[in-house]
Amino acid sequence: MTKVRIDRLGLHGDGIAPGPVYVARTLPSEVVEGVIDQDRIAAPRILMPSADRVKAPCAQYARCGGCALQHARDDFVAEWKQGVVEQALRAQGIEARFRPVKTSPARSRRRVTFAGRRLKKGASIGFHTRASDTVVDVPDCRVIAPELAALREGLAGFVTVLGSRKAEVSFSATLSEAGVDLDIRGGKPLEPAMFPALTRLAHELDLARLSVEGDVQVTLRPPFQMFGTAQVIPPPGAFLQATREGEAALAQAVVDAVGHAKRVADLFSGCGTFALPLARQSEVHAVEGEAAMLEALDGGWRKAPGLARVTHEVRDLFRRPLLPDDLRMFDAVVIDPPRAGAEAQTAELAKARPPVIAAVSCNPITFARDAKTLVNAGYTLDWVQVVDQFRWSPHVELAARLSLAHIPN
Structure with missing residues (x-):
């Protein structure tokens, strides 16, 4: 020892x-x-x-691999997460003012992925243990919304239909305003004989929508999400902020950062998490690599009254970033890239120098790298807002405002 x-x-x-x-x-x-x-x-x-x-609130904490910080006080976790961002910025020679950390409450996660394995009798549904493919039941998860926790046992029926003793079945469940949107992956190939059982299970669990490998099989109610005043129906498995509270905090930070800008570009826009709330006061051009997400955004915008014009463009911003001539027509730019950041697009932003940039990130390291590029181009990092919507995990998200020196906060 x-x-x-x-x-x-x-x-x-x-x-x-x-x-x-x-x-x-x-x-x-x-x-x-x-x-x-x-x-x-x-x-x-x-x-x-x-x-x-502190004593971990979940009895399965020692086994389940879903949480990593239940043994620490909430204020310690918030301070640590802000410190992760501060350290990443300091490594790039950047100091910043921080807004208070926004932490989502327990039992608020609205999307979750359950693992399912077929057993000799029945099925095991739950989460992987730490660094393992073993599935552990977590009947009283303190992270996910109660509606998703209640779904867990009912998923065993799908394992019986689609699962095998050799393969694991993955259940991506998202809580929409109309109920649970469930996408199943990793099971046996679909056959016509399975459809009656899948339909029956969808009705028994009162799912809003059921899809398999991204293909919709049953829709009882459109699984819409509210982005501002717009009702948006995302495609199966589309990206969605993990909690309503976290999304609201990030959206408010973006609105605060953009201010009174008349024309805004929303890069990596997804289904409109930020574009549609911004459209209450600004014209928005949304750019995203997935056409299905932009179709969902456009459908929500067209049915929502009182919004400014929202245009959209399908574009791979990693391979084909918007160039300075494209960007100079905008008063502000919102950028919310994946974990890899947006090195190529940030380089073009540094050349175009739009007055204000609202940056959203799920990776402090790549955010700090890209922020350094903008600071070198004359931008000031006005403030950073840490948003903890992955409670008890080491995951850190943030929003930030960068502006040229003459632009007021």
Whole structure:
């Protein structure tokens, strides 16, 4: 047995001791002991706990791989997540003013992926254990919305129809305003004989929509989401912010950043999370690589009264970023790229120099890299808003405002 003292948390939420030695579910200043296997202690014994340590609210926390920080006080987690962003910016030579962290409440996650495995008798539905493909039941998950938690046991019927003893079935469940939108992947190929059973199960679970591998099989009610005043029906499996509270916080930050801009470009727009709320006061041009998401955005905009004009463009912004001549017609730009960031598009923004940029990111490292490009081009990072909608996970999201020196906050 080896005794170590935890110095800090890594980006995945693991405690890091000198060596480095990685120790899951520990906190800075704690003294622990255990067997070091390569560079990790898998089963630590806490000898001196931190004052920030609390009892995890979930009975399955020790087994389930879904959460990583239930053992820490909420204010510690918020401070740590902001510190992750501060550290990433500091590494690029950037200091910033931070707005207070916005944390989504427990039991608010509106999208979840359950794993399902067929057993000799019945099925196992739940989440993977940490760093494993073993499925553990979590009957009282403290993260996901109650409507999604209640769905879990009913998914066993789909495993019986689509599952096999060799393959795992994945259930992506999204809570819409009309009920649960369920997309099933990884099962056996669909055959006509399966359709009656799938339809019956969709009715029994009162699903809004059922799709398999992205193809809609049953629609009982259109599974719409509200983006501002617009009702949008996303395609199966489309990206959606994890909680309503988190989406509202990010959308408000974007609206605050854009201010009174008359013409706004929304890059990586998805189904209109930001474009449609912005259209209450600004004309918006939405750019996204997936045509189906833009079709959903356009359908919602056309039916919503009182919105300004919203145009859209299907474009791969990684391979074909908007160029300065495209960008100079806009008073503000919103950019919300995937985790890889938007290095190529940011370089064009730096050349075009639109007055205001509202940046949304799920990766502090790539956000800081891209922010550095803009700062070098004359922008000021006015403020950063950390939004924690992946409660008890190490995942960090943020919104930020960048402006040219003469643009008021």
